[in-house]
Amino acid sequence: xxxxxxxxxxxxxxxxxxxxxxxxxxxxxxxxxxxxxxxxxxxxxxxxxxxxxxxxxxxxxxxxxxxxxxxxxxxxxxxxxxxxxxxxxxxxxxxxxxxxxxxxxxxxxxxxxxxxxxxxxxxxxxxxxxxxxxxxxxxxxxxxxxxxxxxxxxxxxxxxxxxxxxxxxxxxxxxxxxxxxxxxxxxxxxxxxxxxxxxxxxxxxxxxxxxxxxxxxxxxxxxxxxxxxxxxxxxxxxxxxxxxxxxxxxxxxxxxxxxxxxxxxxxxxxxxxxxxxxxxxxxxxxxxxxxxxxxxxxxxxxxxxxxxxxxxxxxxxxxxxxxxxxxxxxxxxxxxxxxxxxxxxxxxxxxxxxxxxxxxxxxxxxxxxxxxxxxxxxxxxxxxxxxxxxxxxxxxxxxxxxxxxxxxxxxxxxxxxxxxxxxxxxxxxxxxxxxxxxxxxxxxxxxxxxxxxxxxxxxxxxxxxxxxxxxxxxx
Numbered sequence: 001x002x003x004x005x006x007x008x009x010x011x012x013x014x015x016x017x018x019x020x021x022x023x024x025x026x027x028x029x030x031x032x033x034x035x036x037x038x039x040x041x042x043x044x045x046x047x048x049x050x051x052x053x054x055x056x057x058x059x060x061x062x063x064x065x066x067x068x069x070x071x072x073x074x075x076x077x078x079x080x081x082x083x084x085x086x087x088x089x090x091x092x093x094x095x096x097x098x099x100x101x102x103x104x105x106x107x108x109x110x111x112x113x114x115x116x117x118x119x120x121x122x123x124x125x126x127x128x129x130x131x132x133x134x135x136x137x138x139x140x141x142x143x144x145x146x147x148x149x150x151x152x153x154x155x156x157x158x159x160x161x162x163x164x165x166x167x168x169x170x171x172x173x174x175x176x177x178x179x180x181x182x183x184x185x186x187x188x189x190x191x192x193x194x195x196x197x198x199x200x201x202x203x204x205x206x207x208x209x210x211x212x213x214x215x216x217x218x219x220x221x222x223x224x225x226x227x228x229x230x231x232x233x234x235x236x237x238x239x240x241x242x243x244x245x246x247x248x249x250x251x252x253x254x255x256x257x258x259x260x261x262x263x264x265x266x267x268x269x270x271x272x273x274x275x276x277x278x279x280x281x282x283x284x285x286x287x288x289x290x291x292x293x294x295x296x297x298x299x300x301x302x303x304x305x306x307x308x309x310x311x312x313x314x315x316x317x318x319x320x321x322x323x324x325x326x327x328x329x330x331x332x333x334x335x336x337x338x339x340x341x342x343x344x345x346x347x348x349x350x351x352x353x354x355x356x357x358x359x360x361x362x363x364x365x366x367x368x369x370x371x372x373x374x375x376x377x378x379x380x381x382x383x384x385x386x387x388x389x390x391x392x393x394x395x396x397x398x399x400x401x402x403x404x405x406x407x408x409x410x411x412x413x414x415x416x417x418x419x420x421x422x423x424x425x426x427x428x429x430x431x432x433x434x435x436x437x438x439x440x441x442x443x444x445x446x447x448x449x450x451x452x453x454x455x456x457x458x459x460x461x462x463x464x465x466x467x468x469x470x471x472x473x474x475x
Contacts, residue, residue: 046070050080054153054453074179077455081131084453086387088418089152090434091124091447122148123445125171126235127384127412128318132454133181135172137233147183149202153453156461161207163198171235171242175263181456184242184261186268188228193221195246197261197268203458211266218246218270230259231315233445238318239350240264243271245316258316258325260350274345274355276327281308313342317385323347324358326385330378339363341377344385359388359409364426376428380413386450389420412448 040048049057049070057080061068070076125135129152136148136157147160147170160183163170168185175182183200185208197214200207218228231245244259255278258271313328327343344359363374377383388407409421410431418432432448 042066042070046076050076050083054080054084054455057455058154071455080455081452086450086452088432089449089451090416090432091122091449092434093121093445093447123233124447124449125233126237127386127446127449128237129449129451129454130172130181130237131174131456132452133172133456134449134451135170135183135235137170149181149183149458151454151456151461152451153455156457158202158458158461160200160202163200163208168198169230169232169235169244169259171237171244171261173237173240173242173263176240177264180263181458182263184263186230186244186259186261188218188230190218190227191221193218195259195268195270197266199266213265213267216268216270218248234315236316236318236323238321238323239347241323241350243316243323246270247310256310258323271347271350271353274325274327276343276345277310277314280311280314280327280329312381313383315382315384317344319344319346319358319385319388324385325355326383328383339365342383342385359385359407360423361409361411361421362423362426363428376415376417376419376430377411377413380415380417382414382446384412384446386410386412386418410450412446414446416447418448 045067049060049067052060057071061071122136122138125137132151132153134150134152136150138146138148146162149158149160149172150156163185165185165187168187170183170185172181172183174180181202183202185198185200187196187198188194189196195216195218196210198208198210199214200209227249229247229249231247234245236243240263242261242263245256246259247256256273258273259268260271261268311328311331313326313330315326315328317324317326324347325345327345328341329343330341332340340360340362342361343357344361345355346358348354348356361377363377387410389410406423408423411419411421411428413419416434417430419428419430421428434448
């Protein structure tokens with residue numbers, strides 16, 4: 001018994017000696033560092049992390065489990081996205097290449113395949129990313145690579161399953177309440193006089209599905225596939241809905257309208273365009289500068305059988321989270337020496353479907369020998385408003401929150417340039433231009449866009465192996 005007690009005392013003394021030695025070592029380290037180690041509170045660490053670039057956060061995920069948990073939380077990702085200034089990016093087109101194109105014939109419905117040249121690939125759908133994500137469309141892609149979701153911040157890409165009918169109009173949106181990204185595909189069934197929608201919730205194993213309220217009538221039936229058309233590349237996500245412009249060939253059957261799909265209840269409806277839509281129709285001119293674009297939006301008046309067309313630059317956009325429509329009045333400007341070029345109309349309410357004039361782009365006449373401001377907005381076929389701003393300094397763009405009449409406007413064009421319009425001076429300032437690219441029929445897509453850093457990740461993403469690369473433009 002005495003021996004056991006003695007052994008326990010010896011072990012206790014050794015343990016105390018070891019602990020004392022550790023305390024001395026820690027004390028020497030503290031003195032060498034000039035004092036005690038200060039541990040920052042968790043909320044302070046979070047405030048530091050939320051202001052770091054996305055690429056730095058990707059590395060810090062591996063440094064600490066608690067940091068990884070914080071960075072992965074939905075609240076942190078929302079704050080990081082909101083604090084990130086919007087910047088400009090340019091998506092170069094791939095070199096011209098061949099493609100076997102499968103097309104459905106209008107009368108007998110038989111598919112025909114022939115060799116074509118793909119010269120405008122890949123394309124972005126929409127002018128602004130959705131929470132930092134871009135929907136890409138490859139005209140020459142196979143069924144597994146036709147549509148992809150791309151994160152310009154990380155270079156990660158996710159190939160989407162094919163919607164099986166390549167003639168659908170597609171767009172991407174974010175359902176905030178459910179924190180879900182949804183890709184919606186719209187198809188015209190002109191023989192039935194209906195629009196049909198299918199939905200893909202990213203990360204949902206069910207794939208493409210058809211919601212219960214995903215059909216709406218267009219008000220008439222047709223015989224030809226081009227009796228009704230949807231502008232496929234200009235899907236706009238605003239007010240929790242995806243939107244596309246719908247045009248009709250015979251205006252007596254149905255006026256041009258806007259297709260709207262709600263991500264919340266997954267319902268489909270048509271919204272009348274602003275009152276100027278019918279008044280602005282212009283005679284179709286075979287010799288027009290943008291003949292090809294005009295032909296896509298042409299129609300026939302019932303009373304006179306006259307071929308008319310929507311002005312080539314009429315489009316929809318998202319500004320301040322709201323759906324807007326751009327009225328192109330460039331064809332009305334006398335002599336091209338300045339004046340009113342565009343109006344921006346905002347949809348006030350989805351119930352009343354009322355529109356109000358929100359903004360004007362009105363250039364002052366240029367001085368003698370100086371016409372550059374006017375040319376930069378009249379030569380490109382499409383001028384897309386990207387954002388209202390108060391101040392475009394400081395390494396990025398911030399949304400305009402000042403007086404309505406004082407807001408500047410950031411514009412992108414199919415000449416691959418970006419400009420800031422100042423309503424006070426009635427002038428433009430070019431903030432980005434991609435050298436060697438220009439507006440043409442072969443590459444007439446909008447390739448300059450805004451993006452904000454995004455921390456969003458999905459299962460199946462190819463991390464850091466994006467097959468396309470955005471060029472970030474320094475402003």
